[in-house]
Amino acid sequence: MGKPENLALPEIGSHALGTGKLPVEQYVSQEFFELEKEHIFRKSWLLVGRESDIKAPGDYQNFIVDTLGVSVVITRSKDQKLRAFYNACTHRGARLVNAPTGNVRALVCNFHGWSFNLEGDLINVPDAGLFAELDPKQEHLKPIHLDVWGGFIFINLAEKPEWTLREYLKPLDDKFDRYLGNKDWSWSFGWRAKFNANWKLIVDAQIEGYHVDMTHRKTIAGAIPGSNTAAYYFPESVGVPCGVAAYRPEDVSRGMQTPMNLLSAKYGATSIYTKPERQFAAEGGEGVLKEDHPLWIFDNYLVFPNIVLFVQKGQILIQRTLPISADECIWEVDFYHTERPTSFGHVFNMEQGVIQIRDVLSEDLYTAEGIHANFKCGAITHVNLNKQEVPLRAYYNRLLSAIEQSQAKEKP
Amino acid sequence: MSNATNATQSCPETSGLENHLAAWGLPTTEKRLSKRLSSNMEEVRSFYDAMLPRLPEFIEYLNQFPLDAIPKEAHQIAWATLAMCEVDNAINKWNDITLDTGIDILRMIPKKNFPDRGQQ
Ligand code: FES
Ligand SMILES: [Fe+2]
Numbered sequence: 001m002g003k004p005e006n007l008a009l010p011e012i013g014s015h016a017l018g019t020g021k022l023p024v025e026q027y028v029s030q031e032f033f034e035l036e037k038e039h040i041f042r043k044s045w046l047l048v049g050r051e052s053d054i055k056a057p058g059d060y061q062n063f064i065v066d067t068l069g070v071s072v073v074i075t076r077s078k079d080q081k082l083r084a085f086y087n088a089c090t091h092r093g094a095r096l097v098n099a100p101t102g103n104v105r106a107l108v109c110n111f112h113g114w115s116f117n118l119e120g121d122l123i124n125v126p127d128a129g130l131f132a133e134l135d136p137k138q139e140h141l142k143p144i145h146l147d148v149w150g151g152f153i154f155i156n157l158a159e160k161p162e163w164t165l166r167e168y169l170k171p172l173d174d175k176f177d178r179y180l181g182n183k184d185w186s187w188s189f190g191w192r193a194k195f196n197a198n199w200k201l202i203v204d205a206q207i208e209g210y211h212v213d214m215t216h217r218k219t220i221a222g223a224i225p226g227s228n229t230a231a232y233y234f235p236e237s238v239g240v241p242c243g244v245a246a247y248r249p250e251d252v253s254r255g256m257q258t259p260m261n262l263l264s265a266k267y268g269a270t271s272i273y274t275k276p277e278r279q280f281a282a283e284g285g286e287g288v289l290k291e292d293h294p295l296w297i298f299d300n301y302l303v304f305p306n307i308v309l310f311v312q313k314g315q316i317l318i319q320r321t322l323p324i325s326a327d328e329c330i331w332e333v334d335f336y337h338t339e340r341p342t343s344f345g346h347v348f349n350m351e352q353g354v355i356q357i358r359d360v361l362s363e364d365l366y367t368a369e370g371i372h373a374n375f376k377c378g379a380i381t382h383v384n385l386n387k388q389e390v391p392l393r394a395y396y397n398r399l400l401s402a403i404e405q406s407q408a409k410e411k412p
Numbered sequence: 413m414s415n416a417t418n419a420t421q422s423c424p425e426t427s428g429l430e431n432h433l434a435a436w437g438l439p440t441t442e443k444r445l446s447k448r449l450s451s452n453m454e455e456v457r458s459f460y461d462a463m464l465p466r467l468p469e470f471i472e473y474l475n476q477f478p479l480d481a482i483p484k485e486a487h488q489i490a491w492a493t494l495a496m497c498e499v500d501n502a503i504n505k506w507n508d509i510t511l512d513t514g515i516d517i518l519r520m521i522p523k524k525n526f527p528d529r530g531q532q
Pocket of ligand 1: 109
């Protein structure tokens with residue numbers, strides 16, 4: 001344990017971004033949603049996958065942005081490079097792949113058999129002589145910007161992205177890139193669910209600590225007191241407007257530690273809410289993990305527009321929410337660890353952790369649909385935010401500024 | 413953690429637990445979840461109370477094998493031990509089969525990998 005003065009927690013939040021109520025149109029207005037499609041989802045860097053899932057030459061992943069109708073195929077070619085293309089055959093527009101993932105020697109269109117190599121070049125046209133004039137060089141698959149950071153694949157649908165991925169992600173710097181990109185991370189478990197709610201309401205529920213004591217009163221309340229979660233905001237950042245840090249209570253006996261929690265804690269560290277007897281193992285993390293604070297558990301960061309990335313020692317947790325329409329979304333959560341269980345004790349520990357976090361997430365997800373309906377029917381036109389909820393102001397500000405900047409660029 | 417390849421402990425005595433092991437010794441988290449959802453509190457409590465005092469011994473026994481070498485006759489014990497994780501909150505936090513302040517847990521579909529979005 002650190003010296004007593006190290007126990008000081010960061011400021012819980014701030015009024016610096018204002019104190020007024022916020023309107024709610026951005027959650028329910030169809031016009032606003034059209035602006036988001038055009039100026040947010042077509043312009044932002046979007047996290048679409050993990051580099052290690054597309055490892056071998058010929059591996060591909062098909063990523064769909066439902067609301068744009070955009071299907072992206074991401075390939076790994078023999079030169080080891082990752083590339084992204086619209087999943088669209090240049091003959092007459094058919095989709096080239098339909099499975100979410102796979103391995104192919106070439107992308108062969110099911111309609112008439114045009115085939116493209118993994119670099120996107122048209123390499124074969126059945127009965128090519130039937131075409132009066134066909135220049136294969138002109139028929140390359142339409143490329144999409146792709147970059148990798150922290151082992152995650154991001155794409156950007158803009159013709160020319162405003163920012164490089166690294167500029168976009170500041171203040172998350174190279175130290176994060178190294179920690180998250182460590183090849184020891186492997187996917188452990190995850191869930192997905194559909195909601196009749198605007199996509200941002202699912203994000204909102206993860207970027208403030210004010211809800212913890214009440215929302216989680218039947219699971220983890222006390223183990224992370226709401227007063228031990230601190231809000232950040234990064235007004236200068238393009239793609240990371242805000243985040244939350246969580247600390248254990250000074251009094252470790254707070255929170256309900258069931259006999260099952262205590263027993264499982266002997267065998268591993270998989271539950272982020274149970275003080276483990278063993279720590280997660282992870283390489284590196286200097287400048288990322290706040291290990292000099294004895295109570296620190298995790299930081300999370302909103303990666304604009306739709307990702308909440310939780311970073312802790314030995315565990316990464318990613319929550320992704322994508323709209324289907326203004327009123328519907330798909331939420332996904334994925335966990336990465338650096339250790340695989342090799343003994344039953346660890347399996348037991350992991351099972352306890354998986355079930356605890358599953359139940360906690362089910363609480364986080366409980367309010368969005370009701371809120372959405374209340375906004376939509378007009379019962380609520382404005383919301384109140386306190387200083388601990390400053391990340392929601394930062395998120396809102398970024399949403400508006402991103403749209404304004406993009407609109408300004410398009411004006412002749 | 414003991415991971416000796418030469419197991420010394422023998423399979424724990426389970427007489428009196430047979431019915432619980434048969435009912436809850438189910439091979440996947442999803443099956444154990446459905447078992448909880450289709451049980452009443454009395455059944456869940458009787459399983460929990462019978463298993464809890466035996467858990468440390470079961471885990472220590474199972475822990476001595478490499479994961480793929482846990483003897484077949486101990487699988488039911490292993491799965492029932494994992495089922496205890498599934499009923500923990502119901503017993504210790506909710507005093508109810510389900511959490512009434514969360515979404516229906518069956519709406520959360522377990523993923524198989526990062527790109528898994530089900531049928532598209
Ligand atoms: S549309 Fe692809 S080959 Fe015709
Ligand atoms: Fe929460």
